[in-house]
Amino acid sequence: MPVSRRIVIVGNGDIPEGLAGVIDSANMVIRFNLCRSAGRGGFKTDVIAACNTGRPALDMLAGGRWKASETVRQAQEIWCVRTSEVFAAMRGVLAQSHPDLDDFCDDYTIGFETFAEATGRKLGRIPASVHHAVDAALKAYDPTPYVVPSSGLIAIAHVLENVAEQGDRISIAGFGHQGWQWHPFAAERRWVNALIAAGHLDRLDS
Incomplete structure (x- = not known):
């Protein structure tokens, strides 16, 4: 039987003091x-x-x-969060609805692929099915008009669907559910809280 793991997904929001050791002791x-x-x-x-x-x-x-930073140097894998075909399909729509986002769909996946190959890292691509599933799930939480879910939400969904194995504990930290105006953060918070209530993940508070 495989040994269960602790997987921690760390967002870029505020993190309470005292969590550094907990996060660094995780398996992933x-x-x-x-x-x-x-x-x-x-x-x-x-x-x-x-x-x-x-x-x-x-x-x-x-x-x-970025490439020389301490975190990137130790990372074994890089995930491309934004699926190329999903964003390519959005380009025409955004040209009409959000003309200021004219470079939003410009795809640099090849750059990350080249960097990963040159440095011996794995490159992961989060599949389009995850994006579509997240969009569908958010409908239950009355999202305000948005462009795309946040990368944090996509990563959480990907871990739960494609990375975690039975018995793994999935924790999140640094998720304030606020930031760019075109992410549906209020709905995202409700979706994450529902996952926590259902026991699929937990939020590290202290």
């Missing part, structure tokens, strides 16, 4: 993009879930600051 730690959670939220990083489209992707891949 997942962080996001620039890993602003590192420090108060520990330093161990096994996976970086990266926004692989738009300005966030371009900023990470440009120059060497």
Whole structure:
């Protein structure tokens, strides 16, 4: 029988003091993009879930600051959170509804793939089915008009659906459910709280 694991998904929001050791002792730690959670939220990083489209992707891949950071150096795997075909299909719609997001769907997956290959890391691509399932699930929580769910929510859904094994404990920290105006954060909070109430994951508070 496989040994159960502790998987911690660490967002970039506020993290209470005293959690660094708990997070660093986990079997798998997942962080996001620039890993602003590192420090108060520990330093161990096994996976970086990266926004692989738009300005966030371009900023990470440009120059060497992100690539040389402590968290990226120790990460064994990089996940491309945004599925290429999903975002390609959104481009025409956003051109009409949100013309200011003209570079939002620009896909830099190849850049992350090249970096992963050059440094001996695994590259994971979160499948389109996860995006579609999250959109469907959010409908039950009356989301305000939004462009896409947050990367944090997509990563949580991916871990629950495709990564976690029976007996694993899934914990989250640093999820304040606030930020970019075109993520449905109020609905996301309700969805996450429902998962916690159902025992599918827990929130690290202290």
